[in-house]
Amino acid sequence: xSNLTFEYLDYKHEGIIQEFICDEEPSVAIFLKEHxxxxxxxxxxxxxxxxxxxxxxxxxxTLFNDHVSIHKGIxxxxxxxxxxxxxxxxxxxxxxxxxxSRFQRRGYGEYLLLEVIDICQDIVRVSGCNFLTLEAFxxxxxxxxxxxxxxxxxxKQFIQGxxxxxxxxxxxxxxxD
Numbered sequence: 764x765s766n767l768t769f770e771y772l773d774y775k776h777e778g779i780i781q782e783f784i785c786d787e788e789p790s791v792a793i794f795l796k797e798h799x800x801x802x803x804x805x806x807x808x809x810x811x812x813x814x815x816x817x818x819x820x821x822x823x824x825t826l827f828n829d830h831v832s833i834h835k836g837i838x839x840x841x842x843x844x845x846x847x848x849x850x851x852x853x854x855x856x857x858x859x860x861x862x863x864s865r866f867q868r869r870g871y872g873e874y875l876l877l878e879v880i881d882i883c884q885d886i887v888r889v890s891g892c893n894f895l896t897l898e899a900f901x902x903x904x905x906x907x908x909x910x911x912x913x914x915x916x917x918x919k920q921f922i923q924g925x926x927x928x929x930x931x932x933x934x935x936x937x938x939x940d
Contacts, residue, residue: 766815766816767813767814767815767821767871767874768813768814769811769812769813769814769878770811770812770814771803771809771810771811771812772799772800772803772809772810772811772812772823773800773803774800776800776812777800779812779820780795780796780799780800780812780820781796782820783795783796783820783823783861783863784863784864784865785861785862785863785864786864787864787902788861788900788902791859791860791861792861794825794859795810795823795859795861799823799825799859802825802827803825807827808825808826808827808858809825809826809827810823810824810825810859811823811824811825811878813871813874813875813878815866819863819866820863821862821863821866821871822860822861822862822863822866822871822872822875823859823860823861823875824857824859824860824861824875824878824879825857825858825859825860826855826856826857826858826879826882827855827856827858828853828854828855828856829853829854829855829856829896830851830852830853830854831851831852831854831893831894831896831915831933832850832851832852833845833852833894833915833933834915837913837915841913841935843935845893852893852894853890853891853892853893853894854892854893854894854895854896854933855883855886855892855894855895855896855936856895856896856897857879857895857896857897858897860875860876860879860897862875872906876907876910879895880895880910880934883895883936884936884937887936887937892936892937893935893936893937894933894934894935894936895912895933895934895936896931896932896933896934897912897931897932898929898930898931898932899912899929899930899931899932900927900928900929900930901927901928901930904930904932907932907934908932910934911934911935912932912933912934913932913933913934914930914931914932915931915932915933916930916931917929917930917931918931
């Protein structure tokens with residue numbers, strides 16, 4: 764998998780991102796095609812594109828700075844050390860994350876998620892940050908749980924006219940191996 768390379772999203776990628784397919788969750792592809800470039804250029808959310816040795820767009824992820832409120836009961840249950848005086852904690856949001864349907868089930872999702880976690884651990888070393896957060900569709904909650912993410916909220920929402928269940932999940936940073 765080390766043969767993947769990344770590039771930051773740019774105007775030169777407009778054609779290739781239009782070919783991105785995400786059958787299981789079309790809103791992921793729609794975000795990449797219609798919103799990611801604008802947010803990237805505004806430096807509101809940064810997107811990395813990952814390519815294989817043949818320059819096929821394998822996947823992408825988008826990160827931005829955030830903050831999160833996590834119920835004290837969850838903090839106690841997970842035995843997390845956090846400042847008592849804070850009610851909201853600095854976080855990095857994994858805003859969107861996708862592997863092209865043509866390249867799924869080959870380990871690329873794991874590779875990209877580990878890249879995200881590695882980037883976040885670097886940020887922890889130079890800036891205050893407690894969590895990596897995300898909103899997961901129900902079909903991928905178990906995937907994230909295997910990497911240590913915990914659920915802290917679940918809600919129903921309409922996305923593109925369809926009612927979906929979204930699960931807010933968090934990974935405590937700074938304590939990973």
